[in-house]
Amino acid sequence: MARTTEREAKRARRGRALRWERRPDDRPGELLDAAMTVFAEKGYRNTRLEEIAEAAGVTKGTIYHYFSTKEELLLRAIEQHHERVFGRLAEELREVAGPASERIRLFIRRGFGGTERAGRGVLALLVLGIAHEVPDAYRQWIASGPVEGWKLLARLVDEGRRAGEFRADVDAEVAARVLISGLLLQSIWQQHASGVRGLAIPEKRLLDEATELFLAGLRGTPSG
Amino acid sequence: MARTTEREAKRARRGRALRWERRPDDRPGELLDAAMTVFAEKGYRNTRLEEIAEAAGVTKGTIYHYFSTKEELLLRAIEQHHERVFGRLAEELREVAGPASERIRLFIRRGFGGTERAGRGVLALLVLGIAHEVPDAYRQWIASGPVEGWKLLARLVDEGRRAGEFRADVDAEVAARVLISGLLLQSIWQQHASGVRGLAIPEKRLLDEATELFLAGLRGTPSG
């Protein structure tokens, strides 16, 4: 009833009609994928919501249709990623018979080997990119990722120890912690800091040699 | 709620700031100290220049007398820190005689043991906090810090190998990489993510057991 508002006037002037496609299928999931991709590439803080929207083929506003804040978007993206990665691992390990060392080798290969480019970007984001920005998410991820990882590995070591495969006085947990943390950081740096002199190393060599050293340490006689 | 303006509030806050002892001849150095302290505590991005100025007992503008940008301030702070830490390590190692394992133990203890709270904050900043923010500084630090570190350690391993202390087929570099990366990340998490369930572990146990496992791996018989 009132006179035309400023906004209406502008819109009229622009004259462009709004166009969009309706794609209700799995927008949230797609948004999470897009978010993880962009976050992983540029870091949490350096990513504008608009970039994620663009990557997903929508506009800013759409994100807020599904997620209430940038932080929630990150949290959900981490969750989704976590499920995808860890969903299979535990099962696979159960299916492997044979000595503990065999299962340990599988664990390492599955956990760090062959991770495609995108996967490592995600790791870099998780390890390096959110600690100071979203501390809560960071702590939560450590608890559910690395900590669970080395607990699982420590259990495998314990099995080997009970089976007489490894020496009795080994500190399974410390061993597991260091191997996992070490490979994690190395893996991340391989991609994320590529170009640094003296950093590159073939993935196979890194994983195999580290694993065998680890196993040898578990078996071998302690220092005299 | 009081009648103070924001400006007055700021002024009041400054009154309480911890001030560096004035060494009137080394302003830049003081600024770098203050910068490193605050950066380490809050991360690069989350630190305002004003906070650094406050911590150094000067005002924002003063920083720009000595450093042209926030990024340069970080770069110089990293450099200064690096010199202080690495300056002594190489010498000390040269003075230690005895088997390689002894020098390795010293190296680990010196590199990761007893690092005071502030020192770990710096590590956390360097490993976690700048990767996405200041990629160039990040790469530079990796090259001069961790990479140099594991090269040094690998050299110690090689010495031991030549002396017959370790087995001949050991991959010294991979071993050194994983040990250093692993302890690095563990050390950082101990402080930076304290409070995460299942994460805390006594420093002595972590360092000693990891070192002994490492040494045992270097000595022990390879897998059959």
Next chain:
Amino acid sequence: MARTTEREAKRARRGRALRWERRPDDRPGELLDAAMTVFAEKGYRNTRLEEIAEAAGVTKGTIYHYFSTKEELLLRAIEQHHERVFGRLAEELREVAGPASERIRLFIRRGFGGTERAGRGVLALLVLGIAHEVPDAYRQWIASGPVEGWKLLARLVDEGRRAGEFRADVDAEVAARVLISGLLLQSIWQQHASGVRGLAIPEKRLLDEATELFLAGLRGTPSG
């Protein structure tokens, strides 16, 4: 924190919404009721169309089937409310015989007494909430509400004056204006600013004493 998306959260919220009894033949009316309720509670600007839709048990889009803009929705809601309130008042007054003072007392009681919580919310909206937001609606409401109100009251005063009940030199309109405006603002503050120290006063005392003071002023001898 749970795994629900924002969208699911919204949906859940809707479940709990109070719904208007469906009178399938009067959607617009229902929407206006809902709109007035929510507007009155939170103010025009702070009410999202979605909240109104929720309160009415429909979705946002539906509102646009019946009203072209948020502003029109408000305008129509005011209209509907106005008709309901004023429709009866004039008739009732005509039925009261006796001295003018008696009719005045009725008018005040009817206009300000016993207004239930919802009613005062509406008044607050109209007096306080739309002046800067929807100036046209605001002016229109003043013209049809308060102005009509004090004209009616002034007419009652004139009747009393002609009947010799009040003194001849009284300014009926000013008197009516101040009484109505004063009671209006007091009534609104009673509810809308409850909790302010020294503000609360029993409604009966407010209305009765104000009315009697007013009548005494109309009767009494002017200042010497």
Next chain:
Amino acid sequence: MARTTEREAKRARRGRALRWERRPDDRPGELLDAAMTVFAEKGYRNTRLEEIAEAAGVTKGTIYHYFSTKEELLLRAIEQHHERVFGRLAEELREVAGPASERIRLFIRRGFGGTERAGRGVLALLVLGIAHEVPDAYRQWIASGPVEGWKLLARLVDEGRRAGEFRADVDAEVAARVLISGLLLQSIWQQHASGVRGLAIPEKRLLDEATELFLAGLRGTPSG
């Protein structure tokens, strides 16, 4: 040291040097004046910080140099306004001898008369414009403005009652409340809703007649 950042590049491209005047004298006060002016004209919510900045001849950022949020800006502006208005009133009243009615007339004239255009805009802001937007400020203002006002007036009435000037059974507080609230709302509407048919009334008539009616009511014989 790093390559030129995006931002620097842009700035260089723009090529415009930054220019500003240093005017530390009473910027906060000027900003509060500008804020009150614009707030009063357009309402709190409809005012962009940028408009205030423009009105004060500075840029957005400057406001945040002195005030932490838009709300704080409003709060301080109200405070400043309040001090200016109420600072003198109490004193002036003390200096007036004579009957209570004389002091009451002065009080009303001083409180509502001659308020220049700007002053009324402020009143409109305070009464109408912030209730739903900044409820805390609203309550605080009511407590320190109107409530104090009618308490003061009620005290004057009491003095007159004790002096035998007014009848003994008068409800001083209700009388004071209604007169003040009524004149307040009328004054606001006179300016803020100017143009409404039947609303305009000469200020002098409004104040004088209302005051005399009020005094007559205080004196006159209660209804039989």
Next chain:
DNA sequence: CATGAATGAGGATTCATTCAT
């Protein structure tokens, strides 16, 4: 040299409105 007032680009978030289904 030091100060701190002023600048302004940048980005998260809100919500009325549109329109494909």
Next chain:
DNA sequence: GATGAATGAATCCTCATTCAT
């Protein structure tokens, strides 16, 4: 008629950087 996904203008606030004093 309903729905609710999608849009995008609007605006608060932050903070690195500049520069008059």
